[in-house]
Amino acid sequence: MDNIKRTPIVILNFKTYMESTGKNALKLAMASEMVAEETGVNMVIAPQSPDIYFLSKEVKIPVFAQHVDAVDAGGHTGSTLIECVKEAGAEGCLVNHSEQRMKLADIDVVVKKVAEKDMVSVLCTNNIETSAAASTLEPPELIGSGIPVSKAEPEIVEGTVDIIHQINPKISVLCGAGISTGEDMKAAMDLGAEGVLLASGIIMAKDPKEALLNLVSKI
């Protein structure tokens, strides 16, 4: 698992764009893999759950699920077990993404389940307070802060990193918003982040590989 959470880490969240679904997901996965090979950056992809299986067979970089449900095995039609995404090839999981906010009690259940399976959780938060709360749970390996990296308020990113490390220094903090250029990525790293979460900026780029290369060029 140490290898999976090696920093700097760049997680490409495929979300649910047509440009990142099925065959298009494969193209994006291959571009991500090439960037990982060419730059040494730890590239991770997070596709929709039906695409996890074949993408994890096609590329060597880690594949994460975008979400798993806080349910135990049983009668939960339409839910997805952590065991299922793991067997399909996922090595980690986003938790509580801003587009899939979860109840506090369910976040607690899922980060424990992910840890039990020796997988990596990326717990997403939206401000300093929820980042601190997230740090007190079964330690997620990564916290994906939704605080935008901006020149205007760098202290908020630093403050978030500080409070998280104060509670648990082993947690790596990712910047999950406002990253669109190599300068943004460098700024995030300079403020204490150890990686970033990306999505539409890369997915919708004319040349996603070039966009990714540009992004990691300054670190």
Place this chain on the structure above:
Amino acid sequence: MDNIKRTPIVILNFKTYMESTGKNALKLAMASEMVAEETGVNMVIAPQSPDIYFLSKEVKIPVFAQHVDAVDAGGHTGSTLIECVKEAGAEGCLVNHSEQRMKLADIDVVVKKVAEKDMVSVLCTNNIETSAAASTLEPPELIGSGIPVSKAEPEIVEGTVDIIHQINPKISVLCGAGISTGEDMKAAMDLGAEGVLLASGIIMAKDPKEALLNLVSKI
């Protein structure tokens, strides 16, 4: 698509049991395929979404999703598009299962999306009133009524079939509860149902193939 919704139809909902996840899902899928071949019954399997891709490669019987989200392509982390499950190999989708109840407006969105993709929807309902409401929407091919087949109140099943056919005679009605033996299945068919939805009774059976064979033995 006509072949996919051929009746009598038996849909095995894999839900989220360990016995129906990953490699175990494959065993269950193969047992279902053998029963289809031996009996001519239209067997359909509905696994968790990460298992759709490889199961649809391994067996020839139709694979349905257990649920898709009422979202368009875009930023919806953790959701699953109908386009994604289709490209993964699904030919249909359960909608509004009792363990995944949906908002009326979302049911409307999803049955339209499934129809646009020439896939089969199985719209699950819980009583006569919601079955009638379901029949007025973009016609789902199949309505999976949650009304139990019991000797005590056969008229409720008949009444449901009647009201659905009155609104739209092309919709086939499945019985989605209380089916555990060949007699139950025969009773459902005698009351006007054209198939059944099964789950734990088969999944947890010592010999799922035998259990399925027993179930379809009387029709």
Place this chain on the structure above:
Amino acid sequence: MDNIKRTPIVILNFKTYMESTGKNALKLAMASEMVAEETGVNMVIAPQSPDIYFLSKEVKIPVFAQHVDAVDAGGHTGSTLIECVKEAGAEGCLVNHSEQRMKLADIDVVVKKVAEKDMVSVLCTNNIETSAAASTLEPPELIGSGIPVSKAEPEIVEGTVDIIHQINPKISVLCGAGISTGEDMKAAMDLGAEGVLLASGIIMAKDPKEALLNLVSKI
């Protein structure tokens, strides 16, 4: 109850604006009552649930709840029973408003509960298909269609009224969107609607009473 659903009916949904909360809710309720008295229009107000009790004591026009939960009496902290809003003075209830969409199964439960209590339900829908579905349930007295009244597509409003009346001629249809002037209201009535659902246009008006009077001036 006949008096409560007398048409033309104008329902003012207070939503959760500061301008329609607490003491401000009282001002708005009194303005609505004056308009009812001056024009003979059946004015109904739908405040937040903590305001139902005192508003129903202060004004004689009917007070509706904005929502009740599909739960039976029991352990459901934070929910509100239909029995509770009735005892507080509510004579009806909005159901499935676009800002509070409900599961199909829950809509079915709530319209039945409202009917059992001899109260009036206003079931809100978002298009022709969901309006038809709504009409097949325990008949709500009123369906609040979210289809905007526009000069461009009057046939959609008419089509909605037609399909609802075809399924159940006793249901009155209200227009729930796009009503901001007396002309809009008249257009809605000419297309077969028997009333309207209003909100921010009146709540945020400089003079809500004047705005209401203007609105009903053409019918």
Place this chain on the structure above:
Amino acid sequence: MDNIKRTPIVILNFKTYMESTGKNALKLAMASEMVAEETGVNMVIAPQSPDIYFLSKEVKIPVFAQHVDAVDAGGHTGSTLIECVKEAGAEGCLVNHSEQRMKLADIDVVVKKVAEKDMVSVLCTNNIETSAAASTLEPPELIGSGIPVSKAEPEIVEGTVDIIHQINPKISVLCGAGISTGEDMKAAMDLGAEGVLLASGIIMAKDPKEALLNLVSKI
């Protein structure tokens, strides 16, 4: 506000029982008030939101809401603003009750809103981890731990109190489960709790006042 959160504090959650709705809510509120007067215990009642207004007029003990929504003033039909329950007479609010679990981001929003209004929040949690997470947010005055007081595992209650006080010593911890006798209540206080959350055991008691008196008799 100091008076409102005076300990020992006993909060009676009315939930949504018929026995605690409307006129019955008034009886229960008056019984609670008598117990407060006779014993000096800080009794608080938490009725359904339509009952807040008249109960807060009828009794002098504090009235709390069972839940408020994490929304700002605006178009949120069916939601309830903190401003609305405050104007109706509530002096505090339960947050994230086990029957009304909230998203982490929403809990953060609501505890901040409650604090801004100088009201008391009772943030409910379900284990040590979520209690710790709750303590890092805008400090709620009270944390209602759902950990049952049992003779078998007293250390879990103590551990919860300890970790909460380690993070923020000003937070009072309430026991929210397993309290049915005076002995249970005494045990909870001995383990570091400063009060309890009660519900059906009192609401459904033949004589709620007697049941309450018995409960506080040992402290």
